[in-house]
Amino acid sequence: xxxxxxxxxxxxxxxxxxxxxxxxxxxxxxxxxxxxxxxxxxxxxxxxxxxxxxxxxxxxxxxxxxxxxxxxxxxxxxxxxxxxxxxxxxxxxxxxxxxxxxxxxxxxxxxxxxxxxxxxxxxxxxxxxxxxxxxxxxxxxxxxxxxxxxxxxxxxxxxxxxxxxxxxxxxxxxxxxxxxxxxxxxxxxxxxxxxxxxxxxxxxxxxxxxxxxxxxxxxxxxxxxxxxxx
Amino acid sequence: xxxxxxxxxxxxxxxxxxxxxxxxxxxxxxxxxxxxxxxxxxxxxxxxxxxxxxxxxxxxxxxxxxxxxxxxxxxxxxxxxxxxxxxxxxxxxxxxxxxxxxxxxxxxxxxx
Numbered sequence: 001x002x003x004x005x006x007x008x009x010x011x012x013x014x015x016x017x018x019x020x021x022x023x024x025x026x027x028x029x030x031x032x033x034x035x036x037x038x039x040x041x042x043x044x045x046x047x048x049x050x051x052x053x054x055x056x057x058x059x060x061x062x063x064x065x066x067x068x069x070x071x072x073x074x075x076x077x078x079x080x081x082x083x084x085x086x087x088x089x090x091x092x093x094x095x096x097x098x099x100x101x102x103x104x105x106x107x108x109x110x111x112x113x114x115x116x117x118x119x120x121x122x123x124x125x126x127x128x129x130x131x132x133x134x135x136x137x138x139x140x141x142x143x144x145x146x147x148x149x150x151x152x153x154x155x156x157x158x159x160x161x162x163x164x165x166x167x168x169x170x171x172x173x174x175x176x177x178x179x180x181x182x183x184x185x186x187x188x189x190x191x192x193x194x195x196x197x198x199x200x201x202x203x204x205x206x207x208x209x210x211x212x213x214x215x216x217x218x219x220x221x222x223x224x225x226x227x228x229x230x
Numbered sequence: 231x232x233x234x235x236x237x238x239x240x241x242x243x244x245x246x247x248x249x250x251x252x253x254x255x256x257x258x259x260x261x262x263x264x265x266x267x268x269x270x271x272x273x274x275x276x277x278x279x280x281x282x283x284x285x286x287x288x289x290x291x292x293x294x295x296x297x298x299x300x301x302x303x304x305x306x307x308x309x310x311x312x313x314x315x316x317x318x319x320x321x322x323x324x325x326x327x328x329x330x331x332x333x334x335x336x337x338x339x340x341x342x
Contacts, residue, residue: 003301032303032305036259061276062275064277065277069281072280073281079288222296
């Protein structure tokens, strides 16, 4: 059987890109699929041109083309991302890292309880804002890194751009806007623990997971290492 | 055929069973095999196969391998340990379902 040439394979990559598949991982899988189909068609109908065979093979994906494949892939990887977050995050609530969570909570609690309720709100606000400022710088840096890469990997994009992060950021702000007087010490303790938990979650998403991105990508994509050496 | 909807609900189980029998397979190979096995009754579009594979992969039932074949990279799927266990469960569920359906549709007739 005549195999497709390297140029034709490159054409297929361009074809998937033109049909809204922008990530190398998914492109690679679809390119191989199309190539197999085209080779079979060309064998059965030797008079067909490469492009005619490509169109016939593409039609088999239905009227929406690759759209469903891309959407479902994103859903599957988002699910994977949530699992990754959970695995890193749960460490802060089990021994030994729970010690850190407890110490931070106590630290925040003692700081807050030495101020009047009016100042307590401001302190929490300042805490978040400074964290957001640092996180924002980080995210901009990740975006620049992603733009420079030759191949786009869907999971890498998810890991580094923190899907849904900004909607999560709004949560503490809404809660802080609630007109509650932080007077009871139980409530203050709860507030401290809650805020520490949120900050740790953001820390995991913005700092810890991106620093492990290479490892996670290598585990998810066996081709990740290969393309680095290609 | 109108009964392709009946097959569609079992697509994941069909994929798992195929991988259980064949070891590792790549996407195109699976579509062709499913089409051949169901004698064209299950006209699964390519658009339905890959989402199913990616979902099973995300659930930890499938593992992937990549090899360079004929100028291109090929992604192979195979069952994980969890996938092997799940295949047994899902096949049992499916058999149970077929039996109940059989009883419902034709109580006097028995497959075993």
